[in-house]
Amino acid sequence: MTALGFLYPGHSGEDDYPRIEQLLGSDIRLDVVHTDIGEDAHRVDALREMGSAERLAEGMEGLRLAGADTVVWACTSGSFVYGWEGAQEQVRNLARLGGMPASSTSFAFVHAARELGVRRVAVGATYPEDVAALFADFLRAGGLEVVATRSSGIVTAAEVGTWGEEEVLTLARSADGPDAEAVLLPDTALHTAAHLSLLEKSLSKPVLTANQVSVWEGLRLADRRVNAPTLGALFTREPLVQA
Structure with missing residues (x-):
């Protein structure tokens, strides 16, 4: 075990x-x-x-x-x-x-992207813009190229925890773009475990969640x-x- x-x-x-x-x-x-x-x-x-x-x-x-x-x-x-x-x-x-x-979790995103062999990523963040920008800076420090960042402007983890499949999918789609090899959805308050197959099928690329x-x-x-x-x-x- x-x-x-x-x-x-x-x-x-x-x-x-x-x-x-x-x-x-x-x-x-x-x-x-x-x-x-x-x-x-x-x-x-x-x-x-x-x-x-x-x-x-x-x-x-x-x-x-x-x-x-x-x-x-x-x-x-x-x-x-x-x-x-x-x-x-x-x-x-x-x-x-x-x-x-x-x-x-922050290092996990960088290590996971390297595992998948992707360098150009898009970020779909629940956070306000200034916090989302700090995550993008962190990814760049880890050698990734952030081609797009989408902020949802949510202030509390409690609100993020109420999001369901529709909201998660909308966030991922809004962040995605043709230059992104993978889409990253940070925030461990976001429920994503039940939606990973749908996310990757919808975007036709790897999706990494917190x-x-x-x-x-x-x-x-x-x-x-x-x-x-x-x-x-x-x-x-x-x-x-x-x-």
């Missing part, structure tokens, strides 16, 4: 994780520990506080007790608002605290690979041969 640990802020889209656990259909356990979200606001100061070392440290004890093998800070905005270097320091602290491999890439990142850290076609192209490809 491989136990993947996730620090998840608050309560919005966390039911994606038991759904994904079922879809993996393997000896994989997803352990989710909720961290204190503080103020529910897609605002830089609030997001930095949500991702603070103190808040994450409180959650790590729960994952240690659960016997997790890896940890992913399952929050995109609470990591990329620190910038590339700051987000690296954030996961280094988690690794030290937990004594296990660590990462975050909870999806978070789980894939946990598997990557644990050196596990699971074939799960309903979770999109990311879960069906063979490993790329590195030169």
Whole structure:
């Protein structure tokens, strides 16, 4: 049994994780520990506080007790608002605290895009424009070319958590363009696990979503690979041969 640990802020889209656990259909356990979200606001100061070392440290004890093998800070905005270097320091602290491999959703997007061999991406963000722009900057720091960014201007994770299939599909379509090799939908408050097949069929290209890439990142850290076609192209490809 491989136990993947996730620090998840608050309560919005966390039911994606038991759904994904079922879809993996393997000896994989997803352990989710909720961290204190503080103020529910897609605002830089609030997001930095949500991702603070103190808040994450409180959650790590729960994952240690659960016997997790890896940890992913399952929050995109609470990591990329620190910038590339700051987000690296954030996961280094988690690794030290937990004594296990660590990462975050923001890095998971970059690693997943590399896994798929795509460089030009479009972003469909639930966030306000200034926060969406910070995510685009983070992706560029990771070597990706952001060809388009679509902002929905939503301030709270609670509102994002109410979105269903129609809203998710509309966001993805509005972000997509002919130059994009893949479409990225950040925000772990967004329910996407049930819609991945529809999204990729509709756009005819890979779609990467926050909870999806978070789980894939946990598997990557644990050196596990699971074939799960309903979770999109990311879960069906063979490993790329590195030169």
